[in-house]
Amino acid sequence: MKLPRSEVARRLEGFEAAARAARVKLTHQRLEIFREVAASLEHPDAETVFRSVKARMPTVSLDTVYRTLWLAKDLGLLSTLGPRHESVRFDANLSHHHHFVCLGCGQARDFESEELDSLDVHEAVEMYGRATATHVEVRGICNNCEKAAAPNPRSEARRRP
Amino acid sequence: MKLPRSEVARRLEGFEAAARAARVKLTHQRLEIFREVAASLEHPDAETVFRSVKARMPTVSLDTVYRTLWLAKDLGLLSTLGPRHESVRFDANLSHHHHFVCLGCGQARDFESEELDSLDVHEAVEMYGRATATHVEVRGICNNCEKAAAPNPRSEARRRP
DNA sequence: CTATTTGCAAATAATTTGCAGTGCG
DNA sequence: CGCACTGCAAATTATTTGCAAATAG
Numbered sequence: 001m002k003l004p005r006s007e008v009a010r011r012l013e014g015f016e017a018a019a020r021a022a023r024v025k026l027t028h029q030r031l032e033i034f035r036e037v038a039a040s041l042e043h044p045d046a047e048t049v050f051r052s053v054k055a056r057m058p059t060v061s062l063d064t065v066y067r068t069l070w071l072a073k074d075l076g077l078l079s080t081l082g083p084r085h086e087s088v089r090f091d092a093n094l095s096h097h098h099h100f101v102c103l104g105c106g107q108a109r110d111f112e113s114e115e116l117d118s119l120d121v122h123e124a125v126e127m128y129g130r131a132t133a134t135h136v137e138v139r140g141i142c143n144n145c146e147k148a149a150a151p152n153p154r155s156e157a158r159r160r161p
Numbered sequence: 162m163k164l165p166r167s168e169v170a171r172r173l174e175g176f177e178a179a180a181r182a183a184r185v186k187l188t189h190q191r192l193e194i195f196r197e198v199a200a201s202l203e204h205p206d207a208e209t210v211f212r213s214v215k216a217r218m219p220t221v222s223l224d225t226v227y228r229t230l231w232l233a234k235d236l237g238l239l240s241t242l243g244p245r246h247e248s249v250r251f252d253a254n255l256s257h258h259h260h261f262v263c264l265g266c267g268q269a270r271d272f273e274s275e276e277l278d279s280l281d282v283h284e285a286v287e288m289y290g291r292a293t294a295t296h297v298e299v300r301g302i303c304n305n306c307e308k309a310a311a312p313n314p315r316s317e318a319r320r321r322p
Numbered sequence: 323c324t325a326t327t328t329g330c331a332a333a334t335a336a337t338t339t340g341c342a343g344t345g346c347g
Numbered sequence: 348c349g350c351a352c353t354g355c356a357a358a359t360t361a362t363t364t365g366c367a368a369a370t371a372g
Contacts, residue, residue, distance in 0.1 A: 027345080029352090029353075034253075041271070042270075045251070049251070059353090060353090061354045061355070067352085072251075072253075078251050081250045081252060087362085088207065088241050090205060092238065092239045094237075108204050109289045110202070115280075116280070119276075119277070124274045124277070125272055125301065128261045129261065129303035129307060130301045132302065133299075133301070134298070134300070137298065138295050140291050185327095186325095186371050188327065188371070191327090207361085207362080222329045223329095227362065227363075
């Protein structure tokens with residue numbers, strides 16, 4: 001399972017263009033770090049990227065990896081999965097439900113939907129494995145933040161001041 | 162926005178029953194901690210639960226809150242959102258896509274689906290706010306873990322030995 | 323009674339930051 | 348050449364763990 005070389009190149013060009021547009025320096029380490037994520041299908045974490053890059057460039061430091069990855073995210077060149085909020089959140093609602101997550105304040109609310117419950121995704125993911133449950137996350141702006149001129153800052157948007 | 166008293170009671174009964182079945186002691190702090198999550202619509206984190214419970218029971222400690230919440234999760238009485246993997250994962254795929262996440266090894270893979278992209282969830286979430294994007298997470302078992310008798314342990318399933 | 327559970331304090335793991343030297347534009 | 352960028356080490360934040368005292372069953 002490999003990403004076509006051309007796609008990696010396209011992503012790297014995107015990075016170079018965005019960096020230039022943002023007047024951000026194109027250092028050797030930034031290129032290597034971004035290339036590592038761009039060439040992967042596996043959503044690596046910072047530590048994994050660090051180890052791979054370090055093999056080719058023994059002097060990089062983990063903190064530069066973090067700085068570069070957040071930079072690339074700020075430039076809109078990559079997204080994150082996993083921790084979207086600072087800490088684990090707990091949910092006592094046992095019925096099958098989905099989430100509406102506010103991009104402004106991070107608040108998550110449950111909602112139920114027969115239509116979403118009955119989605120058939122087996123075909124779409126059969127190349128990877130067997131699906132046992134489907135969960136839909138709707139992102140948007142909650143009524144509260146919509147009203148407030150300045151959305152209540154929380155969760156995201158606090159990294160890299 | 163409040164949860165009907167009867168639903169909170171039902172959840173608490175579920176907790177008591179499950180605890181008894183698991184021969185786990187029903188302490189005052191466990192009840193209070195679980196009640197706090199059961200009565201909330203807002204998916205609190207451990208710190209938030211801790212502060213609320215502490216107001217009524219000034220001696221609880223944050224680590225008991227954590228222990229109790231993970232216990233309730235083990236008993237199947239609550240689920241978690243947010244960090245499902247140990248660390249943040251990065252994704253350089255800029256096209257609109259969804260994820261297949263393996264419950265065995267934590268590996269996440271991208272997939273695209275016109276059908277999922279065109280889901281109309283606006284009505285389902287209008288009570289909460291305005292939707293801007295929809296992301297589907299399909300959970301299941303990847304071909305690799307399916308084959309392996311003992312799935313490669315990772316991500317989840319490492320908490321509470 | 324006695325095995326669990328608790329609170330405390332100290333330990334980890336992931337991620338961030340201050341600072342002085344280094345290199346891109 | 349100057350200021351953004353790097354590497355290092357130390358700081359922070361969320362969460363976990365060892366242990367002696369407290370308590371449910």
